[in-house]
Amino acid sequence: MAGDALNVDFPGFDKVVSNLPYSISSEITFKLLRHKFKLGILMYQYEFAARMVSPPGRKDYSRLTVDTYYFADASIIMKVPKGAFQPAPEVDSAVVKLVPRPSPFEVRDEAFFLEFVVAVFSQRRKKLRNSILNTNSMLKIPDIKEVVNQLPEDFMNKRAENLTPEELASVANMLFDLKSDKPWLK
Numbered sequence: 001m002a003g004d005a006l007n008v009d010f011p012g013f014d015k016v017v018s019n020l021p022y023s024i025s026s027e028i029t030f031k032l033l034r035h036k037f038k039l040g041i042l043m044y045q046y047e048f049a050a051r052m053v054s055p056p057g058r059k060d061y062s063r064l065t066v067d068t069y070y071f072a073d074a075s076i077i078m079k080v081p082k083g084a085f086q087p088a089p090e091v092d093s094a095v096v097k098l099v100p101r102p103s104p105f106e107v108r109d110e111a112f113f114l115e116f117v118v119a120v121f122s123q124r125r126k127k128l129r130n131s132i133l134n135t136n137s138m139l140k141i142p143d144i145k146e147v148v149n150q151l152p153e154d155f156m157n158k159r160a161e162n163l164t165p166e167e168l169a170s171v172a173n174m175l176f177d178l179k180s181d182k183p184w185l186k
Contacts, residue, residue, distance in 0.1 A: 006024060006027050006028065006031065010031075010032075010035050013037055014037050014038040014039070015037065015038060015039045015040070015041075016032070016037055016039075016040045016041070016042070017040075017041045017042070018040075018041075018042050018043070019042075019043040020042055020043065020044060022044065022045045022048070022091070025044050025045065025048050026048075026064065029042075029044075029052075029064070029068075030067060032098075033067060033068065033071040033072060033098075033100070034071070036100070037100060038099070038100065039097070039098070039099055040072075040096075040097070040098035040099075040100075041077070041095060041096075041097055041098075042095070042096050042098060043080065043093050043094070043095050043096075044093065044094055044096055045091050045092075045093060045094075046079055046080075046091065046092040046093055046094045047060075047091070048064075048094075049076050049093075049094035049096050050076070050094070051064045051065055052064055052065060052068045052074045052076075052096060053065070053068070053074050053075060053076060053096075056161065056162055056163060056164050057161065057162050061161050062121055062124070062161075063117050063118055063121040065165075066117050066121075066165045066168060067114065067117065068098075069104075069165045070103050070105075070107075070113075070114075070165060070169075071100055071101075071103070072098045072099055072100045072101060073098070073099045073101055074096055074097070074098050074099075075096070075097050076094045076095070076096055077094075077095040077096065077097050078094065078095050079092060079093070079094050080092065080093040080094060080095060104166075105165065105166045105169045106169065106173070107169050107172060107173060108172075108173045108176045108177065108180075109176050112139075112172060112175075112176050113168075113169060113172040113173075113176075115138060115139065116139060116168070116171070116172040116175065117160075117168060117172075118138065119131070119132070119135035119138040119139055120132065120135065120160035120168070121160050121161075122135055122138075123135060123160075124159060124160050124161045125159060125161075126159065127156065127157055127158065127159055128155055128156050128157070128158055128159065128160060128163070128171065129148055129151075129156040129157070131159075131160060132144065132148055132175070133145065133148060139175070141175065141179050147175065147178045147179065150174075150178055151171065151174055151175070151178075152174075155167065155170070155171050
């Protein structure tokens with residue numbers, strides 16, 4: 001099959017081995033994570049790979065980390081120095097093992113959870129309360145101030161980058177439930 005990997009449907013496969021173009025690593029990885037497969041061995045720019053596996057509270061922790069963890073177990077198999085290539089690129093690389101699995105935590109609505117993660121990480125340096133309020137154009141929750149005031153303060157006073165994927169899912173689930181319990185908020 002020929003074509004732009006971002007614009008064509010993936011054919012069926014259960015394993016993928018690839019040196020992905022670094023310029024489209026995010027887009028292709030998000031698309032790949034939503035595809036059904038058993039194993040992926042992928043080469044990325046090292047900094048990108050580090051973001052895939054970062055623990056909360058680190059500068060590398062991001063939307064990519066949370067989405068990857070939601071869909072798969074990821075691990076860096078090896079770092080590949082730039083000198084291993086001819087001509088040598090300007091960056092180091094890493095080989096990453098991806099093993100898709102069911103999510104280790106529950107989300108009430110996957111699409112809402114993933115959009116919530118995008119929203120709060122677009123304002124990662126703000127406390128969650130302000131991040132949610134500032135990105136409500138993405139979340140589309142009427143009466144958002146009333147809804148946010150019902151969420152636990154211990155979460156609202158932290159930044160997205162300091163919450164585990166499970167904690168982010170918990171907040172997204174609460175938002176989704178509050179929105180769902182009030183049909184006039186939809």
